[in-house]
Structures are given as C-alpha cells and as structure tokens.
Amino acid sequence: MIDALNDDTPRAATPAADPPSPVSPLRPAAGPAAVPRDTLRDALGLYLELHAHPELSGAEVRTAGRLAARLEGDGASVTRGVGGHGVVGVLRNGAGPALMLRAELDALPVGERTGLAYASTVPGTMHACGHDLHLASAAGAFALLARERDSWSGTVLVVGQPAEETLEGAEAMLADGLYERFGVPDVVLAQHTAPMPAGILAHGRGPMMAASAALEVVVHGYGGHAGTPQLTVDPVVTAAATVMRLQTVVSRETAPSDQVVLTVGSLRAGRRGNVVPDSAELSVTVRAATDHALERALSAAERIVRAECAASGCPRDPDITLVSRAPALLPDPAVTASVRAAHEREFGPHRVVDWPGSMATEDFPRFAVGGVRTAYWMVGTASPSQWRAARSGGRPVPPNHSAEFAPDARTALPAGIAAMATAARQLFKETR
Structure with missing residues (x-):
C-alpha cells in the first residue's frame, strides 16, 4: 500500500507532471515526528477500501464495521x-483527561467522476466530502497513540459518527447516551478536508462554519386541466413566485455586515405539461455566520412562503417542516490556540x-x-499539479461535494494522521 502513495494509483494526475510534493509521502511535516510506515500502510488500506465502498447517511453498516475492526486491532474497547x-472506541490509559x-x-x-483506480464501486454514491x-x-492517529502509551495518561475515545451529511448523527449519538455511557470528554477534536494544498492545515479565529437549517415546504394548490387555468390554483406559479421572493431575504432583509445564504435547491411539481x-x-x-442571523x-x-400562498388564494396553508438544524461552529479559542x-x-x-470561515455547515458543534x-x-487535499494549475489561472481545484473531488492521498493522509495525533499529544501534555 505504501508504494501506491508514490505512483499514480491514488490520483488522476500523471506523476511526471507533478513538481516535488510539498510534504514527503512518509513524513507529513518538517517536524521531528514521522508517521511510521506500518501505521501509514494500515491507514491507507482503510482509506482506499472506504473510498471504493461508500455508504449513504443512515446506511453505514460496512463502513462502521471496518472502522470498528481497525480500532479493536489497535487495542480499543469498541x-x-x-x-x-x-462506533465508539475507548482506550483507557490511567488517570488524566x-x-x-x-x-x-x-x-x-x-456519482464519482475522478478516474481514480480505487473510485467508488457504488453507482451514484461517493465520498465527495472527505469523510x-x-x-x-483518526484511525491512524489512534494507532500512534496506542503504541506510545508510556508518553501520555488519560483516555482516548474515537467516535465514528453516522449521518453527518443530514446533520442528524451527532444529536442521535448524544441522545443514545454517548457521554453518559462512555464519559464526558474534556476536549473533542475534529478536522475536515478542504481544497487547499495537501499538507497544509488551517485554523480559524472565529466561526469556522455556518449555522444552518433545512426546510421542506409543500405548497397546496387546486389541480385541473391546463386549458382551464381559471378553475385551478396553480401551485407551480406560487412556488416560482416564492423562489423569487425568497431571494430578498438576503438582499433586502439581511444587514450587509451579516453573512447569510439562502438556497432553494429543489422544486418538484407535477408530471405532465397539460395538467395543473x-x-x-x-x-x-x-x-x-451567527445563530441570530439564521433565526432572522x-x-x-417562513413569512414569505405563507404570504405567497395567501396571495395566490391557496386552499390551505403551506406545510413547512424543519428537517435539520445545526449551530455555527465556534471552536474553543484557548484550545484552538x-x-x-x-x-x-x-x-x-x-x-x-x-x-x-465558510458557509458550509456540519453538526460537530452539537458535541x-x-x-x-x-x-x-482544516486539512488540505489538493495535489501539487492541481494547485499549480489553479494558481496559474487554470481549472479550480474540485471542491468538496464535487463529483471530481479527489484528495491527494500521498500527502493529505499522513498530514491528517499527524495533525490529529499532534493535537492529542499536546492536550494530554497540558492537562497532566
């Protein structure tokens, strides 16, 4: 598996076209601690397998099993x-945080369009966000901590969280007694891939990600024949007017100093052109960017949706369902420093x-x-060739959620392992 990091197997770019990697494949940083070869080999094997066999939110059976097996193999109680x-893996190593x-x-x-040798084998499903x-x-960092137990004291919990993309998993784990059953952690650590050069890390000094909410709206009309529109209340017209008016939430109801984004990602109605x-x-x-701005x-x-339905004479009020909500991501300043x-x-x-900061969102703040x-x-994922081309005015680096999102595993994976292990070591040392 280590050899795969040094040829073209895990990436679409031709290796000869790449400049020297910004970070060595086997040493994620210039600092004194390298990721041992066997640890990196095991982590790479897990990464390639997970990427080839992705599972959607709520259906992560195989993924959970693979992570659990890896943690158990490194000494965790799972x-x-x-x-x-x-999945919750626990390693207790004496008194401490x-x-x-x-x-x-x-x-x-x-649907994946990366051309990678280990691309998703599941049609219409891929790890397009770097999970x-x-x-x-995380598994690699845990393996490092497990093998150096004489250098730290305390407890490590590794949590494989389901259903992050639907913003449901963190709350579900907490509701299932995560902290009551396994102990309340002093600090929770997480990292996320980003379209920066692989081997680069980024920390925020304010909100890292936005607060968000997802709504499902049903506009009720009165159907009928397209040739007798006067006998109908057309919900398509009402929905279209609603989409346009919703744009004023940002342009006319949000202070320019606030960061707010509103997106109607889907409009579904009817099946035939001659039927209302x-x-x-x-x-x-x-x-x-803030919970207050989100609430406003x-x-x-909601006011606009109800008003447009009333203006159209809809026979009943719209159904407005809050599907999910997550607070803004504001890491602890002292721990971050x-x-x-x-x-x-x-x-x-x-x-x-x-x-x-980013207008992306996630449910990590629930913890x-x-x-x-x-x-x-944040952990960079772009290969040297991708980054060089983008900086030269070429095609931008494919971002998260793109069908062409393809982290450069040679550098991004060892950097991710080292970043997590380094953070844990530091916090164990500080709180001894």
Whole structure:
C-alpha cells in the first residue's frame, strides 16, 4: 500500500507532471515526528477500501464495521450501534483527561467522476466530502497513540459518527447516551478536508462554519386541466413566485455586515405539461455566520412562503417542516490556540494558515455541550499539479461535494494522521 502513495494509483494526475510534493509521502511535516510506515500502510488500506465502498447517511453498516475492526486491532474497547451505526472506541490509559477524536462515516449521493483506480464501486454514491480520509486519519492517529502509551495518561475515545451529511448523527449519538455511557470528554477534536494544498492545515479565529437549517415546504394548490387555468390554483406559479421572493431575504432583509445564504435547491411539481398539479414542493437551505442571523432569515423565509400562498388564494396553508438544524461552529479559542501552536511546531509555521470561515455547515458543534471544549481545523487535499494549475489561472481545484473531488492521498493522509495525533499529544501534555 505504501508504494501506491508514490505512483499514480491514488490520483488522476500523471506523476511526471507533478513538481516535488510539498510534504514527503512518509513524513507529513518538517517536524521531528514521522508517521511510521506500518501505521501509514494500515491507514491507507482503510482509506482506499472506504473510498471504493461508500455508504449513504443512515446506511453505514460496512463502513462502521471496518472502522470498528481497525480500532479493536489497535487495542480499543469498541461499541457499535450508538445513535444508529455509530462506533465508539475507548482506550483507557490511567488517570488524566479524556480526549475524543471524531470522524464521520457517511458518503454523499454523488456519482464519482475522478478516474481514480480505487473510485467508488457504488453507482451514484461517493465520498465527495472527505469523510473516508477523516476516518483513516483518526484511525491512524489512534494507532500512534496506542503504541506510545508510556508518553501520555488519560483516555482516548474515537467516535465514528453516522449521518453527518443530514446533520442528524451527532444529536442521535448524544441522545443514545454517548457521554453518559462512555464519559464526558474534556476536549473533542475534529478536522475536515478542504481544497487547499495537501499538507497544509488551517485554523480559524472565529466561526469556522455556518449555522444552518433545512426546510421542506409543500405548497397546496387546486389541480385541473391546463386549458382551464381559471378553475385551478396553480401551485407551480406560487412556488416560482416564492423562489423569487425568497431571494430578498438576503438582499433586502439581511444587514450587509451579516453573512447569510439562502438556497432553494429543489422544486418538484407535477408530471405532465397539460395538467395543473395539486401541490409543489420546495427544499430550502438557510445558512448564516451567527445563530441570530439564521433565526432572522428563517422567520423571514417562513413569512414569505405563507404570504405567497395567501396571495395566490391557496386552499390551505403551506406545510413547512424543519428537517435539520445545526449551530455555527465556534471552536474553543484557548484550545484552538494550543493546538495551532503544536501544529506550527510539528509542521512548520509556513504550513499552518488562517481559515477565513465558510458557509458550509456540519453538526460537530452539537458535541460542545455541558462545558465540553472543541478544536477543529482544516486539512488540505489538493495535489501539487492541481494547485499549480489553479494558481496559474487554470481549472479550480474540485471542491468538496464535487463529483471530481479527489484528495491527494500521498500527502493529505499522513498530514491528517499527524495533525490529529499532534493535537492529542499536546492536550494530554497540558492537562497532566
């Protein structure tokens, strides 16, 4: 498996076209600690297998099993089926703090177009957000900590969380007694792939990701013949007017200083051009940099939906269902500063940069309850050739959720392993 990191197997680019890797395949940073060859080999094997066999939110049976087996092999006591297909691995090593390393199990309903030798074998499904790399990195970091137990004291929990893409998994695991059953961690650590050069880490100084909410809306009309529109209440027209008016939530109801994004990602109605349907359905996502701005935008969106239905004379009020919601991601400032300093020492200051924040969202903030502190950072995935081409005015690096998203495993995986292990070592040392 190690040889695969040095040829063209895990990436679409031709190796001869690449400049020297910004980070050595077997040493993720310029610092003193390398990822041992056997640890990297095992983590790469897990990564390649997970990427080839992705599973959607709520169906992560195989993925959970593979992670559980790897953690057990490295000495963890493993519990399966927490909050769905969630996995919790525990390694107790004397008195000391409890650190939780969290990674996600689920993939996305996206058909892969990377051309990789280990591309998804599941039609219409791929790891387009890097969760496979998160899992392999967490497993690799755990293996490192397990083999160096004489250098730290405390408890490590590795959590494989299901259903992150639907923003349901973290809450489900907590509701299933994650903290009551396995202990409340002092700090929860997580990282996420990003379209930066592989081997680069990024920390935020404010919100890392946005608060978000997803709505499902059903507009009720009165169907009939397309030739007698006067006898109908057309929900398609109402839905179209609603989509247009919803754009004013950002342009006219949000302060320019606030960051808010509203997207109608789906409009579904009818089946034939000569039939006015009885209903239309909208899928709406609202994102904001703060929870307060999100609440204002949600209230405005609901008001507009109801008003447009009333203006159209719809026979009944619309159905508006809050499908999911997640708070803004605000890691603990003190823990973040400590982890960032450790990353700078390990990787070199030039490989640790500022993260400007993102309107992406995730449910990791749910774990910050009852005084639990968190740290979160981004891990670059772009190969040298991808980054060089993008910087030269060529095609942008394929971002997360793209069908062409393809982390450069040669550099991104060892960096992810080292970043997580380095953070854990630092926090164990500080709280002895």
